[in-house]
Amino acid sequence: MRRGTWRAWGLATLIAVTTAGCGVLPPLPEPVPSEITPSGAAGLEPALGSDPLSPDGFDAVQRMAVRVRNVGCDELSTGSGFAIDKHTLITNKHVVADSSNLQVSTYDGRDIDVGTAATAALADLAIVRTRDALPSFPELAEADPEQGDDVTIIGYPSGGELTISSGLVIGSTRDPLNANLGEVLVTDAKVEPGSSGSAALDSQGRVIGVVYAKTADDDSLLVPISTVREMLSDSAAFEDVTTCTGS
Amino acid sequence: MTTTPPVLPPAAGPDVPHPPPSPPGAGPRGRRSGAAPWLAVALVLALALAGYLWVTTTEWQRTSQEWQDEANRYASEAATLDQQLDGANAEVDAAREQLAAATGRISELANEKAQLGDENVASRQHLDYQARVSQAAAKVAVALGQCVNAQDQLIGYLEDADAYDPAGLTRFKDEVGELCDKANDANQALQEELRS
Numbered sequence: 001m002r003r004g005t006w007r008a009w010g011l012a013t014l015i016a017v018t019t020a021g022c023g024v025l026p027p028l029p030e031p032v033p034s035e036i037t038p039s040g041a042a043g044l045e046p047a048l049g050s051d052p053l054s055p056d057g058f059d060a061v062q063r064m065a066v067r068v069r070n071v072g073c074d075e076l077s078t079g080s081g082f083a084i085d086k087h088t089l090i091t092n093k094h095v096v097a098d099s100s101n102l103q104v105s106t107y108d109g110r111d112i113d114v115g116t117a118a119t120a121a122l123a124d125l126a127i128v129r130t131r132d133a134l135p136s137f138p139e140l141a142e143a144d145p146e147q148g149d150d151v152t153i154i155g156y157p158s159g160g161e162l163t164i165s166s167g168l169v170i171g172s173t174r175d176p177l178n179a180n181l182g183e184v185l186v187t188d189a190k191v192e193p194g195s196s197g198s199a200a201l202d203s204q205g206r207v208i209g210v211v212y213a214k215t216a217d218d219d220s221l222l223v224p225i226s227t228v229r230e231m232l233s234d235s236a237a238f239e240d241v242t243t244c245t246g247s
Numbered sequence: 248m249t250t251t252p253p254v255l256p257p258a259a260g261p262d263v264p265h266p267p268p269s270p271p272g273a274g275p276r277g278r279r280s281g282a283a284p285w286l287a288v289a290l291v292l293a294l295a296l297a298g299y300l301w302v303t304t305t306e307w308q309r310t311s312q313e314w315q316d317e318a319n320r321y322a323s324e325a326a327t328l329d330q331q332l333d334g335a336n337a338e339v340d341a342a343r344e345q346l347a348a349a350t351g352r353i354s355e356l357a358n359e360k361a362q363l364g365d366e367n368v369a370s371r372q373h374l375d376y377q378a379r380v381s382q383a384a385a386k387v388a389v390a391l392g393q394c395v396n397a398q399d400q401l402i403g404y405l406e407d408a409d410a411y412d413p414a415g416l417t418r419f420k421d422e423v424g425e426l427c428d429k430a431n432d433a434n435q436a437l438q439e440e441l442r443s
Contacts, residue, residue, distance in 0.1 A: 010285065018292060025296075026303050029310040032317060057346040058353075067361055069368065074376075076368050078361075103364070109357030159365060161358045
């Protein structure tokens with residue numbers, strides 16, 4: 001009896017040791033796969049310092065800007081503007097006033113066929129409808145900028161090359177020209193005659209105002225985006241421009 | 248010198264069966280024969296373990312070599328791709344420079360076109376102005392000519408004033424004066440326009 005008990009214990013111990021031993025033995029290796037794929041897909045982020053791609057190498061802010069040539073009955077003037085959708089652009093009332101013919105061209109020199117133009121009674125704003133499609137248009141900001149915010153202005157100062165100037169929002173003031181109802185924005189971004197109608201953008205590329213004048217201190221005055229939105233939402237705010245017929 | 252233990256005589260009493268006496272030396276031999284199967288089992292297990300470990304080791308060696316080969320192949324591929332990436336990056340940089348030059352040139356051409364358009368419009372407006380001025384000058388010249396002719400005619404009438412009705416002469420003189428005043432005014436306006 002005693003020997004049988006020991007044998008049983010021994011057998012049990014042997015089985016236990018063998019079973020436990022099998023557990024710690026190294027397994028056979030997995031076969032090497034024929035194709036090895038990365039465990040995680042590599043990120044497709046643009047390389048550091050690279051510019052975002054555009055259809056033709058021009059920035060979106062350049063693509064939305066337009067040059068406005070106002071052929072008057074007796075004289076010629078130029079201004080700037082920017083698209084707000086495929087067939088509508090915004091500029092200043094004084095840019096399109098007293099014209100016999102409005103001519104619009106894009107950043108790459110293409111001429112855009114102009115349809116109609118309308119001006120706002122209570123602000124130095126005008127809407128020009130085009131028959132040709134405009135290349136690009138920005139987003140309008142929801143609210144006016146705060147003092148100290150960055151501002152970028154893109155337009156055609158002095159009727160020359162498309163130019164980008166930067167600055168800060170200085171504050172707001174009553175319109176010294178009395179061309180706009182309510183307050184207008186003041187920035188230290190440089191503008192020139194011909195910049196009228198340029199889009200003023202915030203750091204995210206959204207429109208925060210429309211350039212319409214400069215002060216004696218070389219600061220620029222903007223129609224704030226809140227006024228632009230207010231005018232755009234009121235279809236009765238704009239009246240068709242009367243063209244001159246020549247002398 | 249060994250001593251043997253004393254053999255006790257069987258106890259008196261009722262007959263009790265006794266196990267048969269084991270032959271001398273049967274105890275240790277029985278234990279050995281009992282351990283033999285265990286040893287055999289342990290030997291088999293050890294052999295099996297050794298065989299398994301041998302197979303496992305050779306398999307790991309084989310797969311390790313295959314992984315090494317794969318690693319070398321991928322390292323070689325990575326080196327090649329790295330070189331290709333350097334080349335592609337150089338081409339991208341060159342393309343970016345070309346694109347920047349092209350966009351700059353496009354901007355210049357767009358500006359030149361705009362300036363030429365402005366000049367064209369300005370020239371056309373100037374030509375229109377010149378045409379208007381020329382037309383006005385022609386009208387002024389005609390008016391002045393009419394004035395001169397009328398004055399000549401008036402002088403002729405005055406040289407033979409007795410042959411004409413004085414009231415008619417006066418009326419004609421006033422008409423000539425009015426015509427010449429208009430011609431002078433037109434000439435004055437033209438001169439001022441040309442001066443501005």
